[in-house]
Amino acid sequence: ALPISPFPTFALFPLRVSVLSSAMAACRVVRCARWWSAAVRRPPDRRTLCTAGIGCSEGRTCSFSDPEVQSLLFRMTGLNLEKVFRPVQQELKEPEYKLMTDEQLLKAKEKATLEAVERLKMPPVLSERQPIEDVLAEDQILEGMETAKYVFTDISYSTPHRERFIVVREPSGRLRKATWEERDRMIQIYFPREGRRLTPPPIFKDENLPVVFRLDRHEHLLNLTLTQFEPDSADYIRVHQRTYEDIEKHGKYDLLRSTRHFGGMVWYLTTKKMIDGLLIDMIQRDLLEDAVSLIHLYHMLHPGTQSANEAKEQDAQGVDLIKIFVKTEAQKAGYIELALQAHHEALSQSAS
């Protein structure tokens, strides 16, 4: 019989303050995602009406923000709590230790899971914004009066940044709307966002990106991109594409797993049809459900391909989906089959 102690059993759960404050520190990043959704003004009712019941599979063009796609990507991202709440580089504080009962520990873990789901919200994937070329007035009389241009910004607090009026009166007398770069700069001057610089730091230049990639700091770079640029700006899209291409070239998929950027990477690779490396990586790490959801996403995005048609005919599930894909579309078919075989052998060995 177990000795019954007069005191209830306690579990020591070292809840370091750095974990909590990294939660608070990363709140800015979460807040900026919420800011986008307010600024971009996507009316939520219209979206749910449009996508209710109708999905990618019925011949409509798939978009990143479809709920089916989002759920698939979220499942593939994984939920490694250790990695999500990894200490962020910040000011040193003393660690905090809490004494908890088993139930309190369970509740703390559930709260941590909810917080992690919130942190793993994927930043939006938008197409590049069209340049603004609106001219409001052409007053040739004013030509030669000024040597510098005037930039007029509307600083009313209640207007969203996307709808703000920012006009430029040039020395030639033309009154035009400001370009996207001018807009970003003015909004940062009058409504500064924490972490965003007026001129983007040189880390985002094409020459300096390989240095960052060599140090395996892809996630850090992508977080910097999130704070610095708008999601539909050319720089944001360019940096993200370079990062994803580098990851795909070197097979460093695990760097982004269990971060908020994994979904975006999977989306990009699937649209470019470069998912073979990712598939091999998933099979080798024993994540077969993720591999199946990847193929599922591929079929949703490219419904006209041979593998999609065959899968629909045979109504394949699970590993069969991967086999159909390997037969028809894969470029590294040999490697994927090898990986599948190795996985199968490992399973049978562990079973016996």
Place this chain on the structure above:
Amino acid sequence: MVHLTSLLLKHYHKGHVVIRLALSGCSNRPFYRIVAAFNKRARDSKYLEQLGSYDPLPNNCNEKLVSLNIEKIKYWIGNGAHTTKPVDKLFGLAGFFPLHPMTITNAERRRKELDSRIATEQENTDAHEQDTN
């Protein structure tokens, strides 16, 4: 309901609200704040509300930055605020008001001066050519 304070002012101080430029900054570095204040107040003293800013020196991108809180400017103008000439000219350049007549007049005067200067230079060069020939 009409804004009470402006009524009181009108009858007590015989003053009114103005939207004007309040100068601040350092020596050889002016910076204006576009401000709604009572007419009788000193230029840089207590104001009712700041409605924007104007930086007369161009920045690294050769831009003179002007910020206007359009919402509140409309509010104060709706409550009977007057505007001074420099503020009128700024609003005209911004497109918020029509172009100020003095902006256009000064532009036309400058254009005439330039044209006459070009004409005299042309005459001088013609005279030089004739002398050399």
